[in-house]
Amino acid sequence: MLLLIDDNRLLREGIAAMINEQPDMKVVAASGGGENAQVKVRTMKPHLALIDLGLRSRNGLRVVATLAKDAPGLKVIGMGLIPSQSDIVAFVQAGASGFILKNASVPEVLRTLRAVARGEKVLPPTLTHSLFSDVIEHALRRGKGSLNSAVRMTKRERETIVLIADGMSNKEIALRLNIATYTVKSHVHNILEKLALHSRLQIAAHTYDGSTSQPFSPSSI
Numbered sequence: 500m501l502l503l504i505d506d507n508r509l510l511r512e513g514i515a516a517m518i519n520e521q522p523d524m525k526v527v528a529a530s531g532g533g534e535n536a537q538v539k540v541r542t543m544k545p546h547l548a549l550i551d552l553g554l555r556s557r558n559g560l561r562v563v564a565t566l567a568k569d570a571p572g573l574k575v576i577g578m579g580l581i582p583s584q585s586d587i588v589a590f591v592q593a594g595a596s597g598f599i600l601k602n603a604s605v606p607e608v609l610r611t612l613r614a615v616a617r618g619e620k621v622l623p624p625t626l627t628h629s630l631f632s633d634v635i636e637h638a639l640r641r642g643k644g645s646l647n648s649a650v651r652m653t654k655r656e657r658e659t660i661v662l663i664a665d666g667m668s669n670k671e672i673a674l675r676l677n678i679a680t681y682t683v684k685s686h687v688h689n690i691l692e693k694l695a696l697h698s699r700l701q702i703a704a705h706t707y708d709g710s711t712s713q714p715f716s717p718s719s720i
Contacts, residue, residue: 501612502539503529504562505551505578510601514549524612536562541572547616549599552579552590560593560703561666567594574615589700592609595622617690652693659686 501518503526505511515526528539529694540548548566553558563575576597577590582608595614599608614621652660662672669687675681687699696702 500525500527500543500546501547501549502527502543502545503549504531504536505529505549506531507551510551515609517608518612521609533704536566537569540566545575546572546613548573548575549612550575550577552577558701559588561664563595564593566701574618576611576615576621589698589703591620592701593703595716623720642663652690653686656686656690656693659683660690661701663687663690663699666703 503511503518505514505516505586508531511529515529518526520523527543530536530539536548536550539545550559550562550566552563557579559579564579566573574596575594576599577595578599579601582715588693597611597620603611606647612619627635655678658676659672662675669677669680669683672683676683689701690702691697694702
């Protein structure tokens, strides 16, 4: 049983129809956004969740992290464009068990769904097994703890972390904090350096990693 979350109706309905043709699979719920995902997981009790990580209405990575925390038995698969290594690390840390490229063939999608259902960790075939091993090792090495409390950050940097985790762009953060966009870029650069991270997705993954019920608050300095 599978929960499908994708805000593109045509793609969502096409994927659901494809999966429902399989004798061993069924889409029990489909949603255009992540806001009802937790309710659907509790009521429908799916075994798998296939999530578009480019959701316009909500940060896809945050949805992955929330589902991984609230439903430990649920296996989550991300779907999107070709990710970078740092992006994959962020998804693994958030709790994803697999990733499907949007240009994948139907057999590749079905193989991934079945493999993850069996408990395997699956990356797109365009990424090598050695890269997958490196990613998993990296994710485990960084651990699943929250952002390192020993790292000293300014109030603005901590505010920026919270807003990044909420899926805001640099421009949106600048408007929220009433500062220049280039200042936000500087804060992001400093955050990445201080935490030894490589992308905004990794910042979000560390903030919503499943080990804490709340993200860092700007006041927790």
